[in-house]
Amino acid sequence: YSMEHDLRKAVSYAYTDFSMLYQPQVDIKTGELAGLEALIRWHHPQRGMISPAEFIPVAEKTGLILPLGEWILKEVCNQIITWKTADDTSLPKIAVNVSVIQWQSSDFIDRVKRIINETGVSPEYLEFEITEGFMEDRTNVSNKLNELRKIGIQVAIDDFGTGYSSLSHLKQFPINVLKIDKSFILQNETAIIESICDIAEHLKINVIAEGIETQGQLAFLQSINCTYGQGFYFERPIKAGEFEEKYLRRQ
Ligand code: G
Ligand code: G
Ligand code: MN
Ligand code: NA
Numbered sequence: 001y002s003m004e005h006d007l008r009k010a011v012s013y014a015y016t017d018f019s020m021l022y023q024p025q026v027d028i029k030t031g032e033l034a035g036l037e038a039l040i041r042w043h044h045p046q047r048g049m050i051s052p053a054e055f056i057p058v059a060e061k062t063g064l065i066l067p068l069g070e071w072i073l074k075e076v077c078n079q080i081i082t083w084k085t086a087d088d089t090s091l092p093k094i095a096v097n098v099s100v101i102q103w104q105s106s107d108f109i110d111r112v113k114r115i116i117n118e119t120g121v122s123p124e125y126l127e128f129e130i131t132e133g134f135m136e137d138r139t140n141v142s143n144k145l146n147e148l149r150k151i152g153i154q155v156a157i158d159d160f161g162t163g164y165s166s167l168s169h170l171k172q173f174p175i176n177v178l179k180i181d182k183s184f185i186l187q188n189e190t191a192i193i194e195s196i197c198d199i200a201e202h203l204k205i206n207v208i209a210e211g212i213e214t215q216g217q218l219a220f221l222q223s224i225n226c227t228y229g230q231g232f233y234f235e236r237p238i239k240a241g242e243f244e245e246k247y248l249r250r251q
Contacts, residue, residue: 003058006044011064015071017043020079021237022094024247025208025230028221033247034228035208037095037129038076039237040068060101069102070111076126077119079240084122087248095127095156103134109147116151123152129179130155132163142173149174156208161196170203182211185231190220197226 010017025035042050059065083091156177178200200207212231
């Protein structure tokens with residue numbers, strides 16, 4: 001069995017073995033829905049569900065992340081349009097994970113613009129989550145971020161605190177959200193969490209704490225006025241239909 005071979009096949013067979021799940025992000029003070037993160041799943045015909053933690057690195061190594069990443073973005077854009085048609089009032093923004101390999105491809109912005117035009121989605125519903133590695137190659141980082149801002153797409157730094165990022169970049173670049181890596185919340189690294197929240201507040205960047213699993217973790221985040229949260233304590237990643245039933249107002 002070769003994951004690369006099967007992934008190539010799954011991409012060439014019209015992506016039918018992939019699906020997107022959606023995990024709510026909430027306002028920590030009120031518990032209100034503030035956003036969603038789109039997360040891919042692969043249902044392998046023989047091996048069952050394979051985690052993106054396993055297959056995304058293979059997709060990145062082989063370049064398959066480029067067509068797969070386009071499929072993901074189209075899928076989310078079409079989902080936004082479906083949801084907006086059903087309920088125009090309670091749909092929050094949706095965060096899409098963008099691989100550093102996608103980000104670094106020279107036509108990344110063109111691909112994004114094309115998908116937005118083809119689907120007709122309102123770009124203000126979109127947020128891109130990119131890990132800190134995207135700042136490592138400094139060429140065009142500002143240009144690309146400014147292009148996204150012009151289009152109206154927000155940018156979040158994913159897994160913040162685990163990788164390369166100079167604090168001066170946070171001030172220099174137009175970044176909307178820091179997502180505190182879930183390892184800090186899961187291990188109750190209170191000093192680190194509080195420091196990241198302070199930096200974000202001073203720089204006027206929103207912050208989301210990931211990996212909230214317990215009432216104790218939530219209480220700590222409330223006590224330091226952390227604004228947004230995401231984690232199994234609130235909701236697991238769920239199917240589009242379940243999100244609709246639980247969270248969207250019906251007309
Ligand atoms: O959803 P889960 O916790 O299993 O995700 C595991 C890893 O896969 C995380 O690092 C997450 O960012 C990544 N991942 C999940 N969905 C996507 C996606 O749609 N695109 C990319 N590039 N990465 C994803
Ligand atoms: O790397 P990224 O932050 O995109 O990864 C998101 C992943 O984190 C998703 O695959 C999701 O399944 C997982 N996740 C979301 N909430 C929790 C949580 O409360 N605890 C743990 N352990 N994982 C979580
Ligand atoms: Mn993410
Ligand atoms: Na993260």
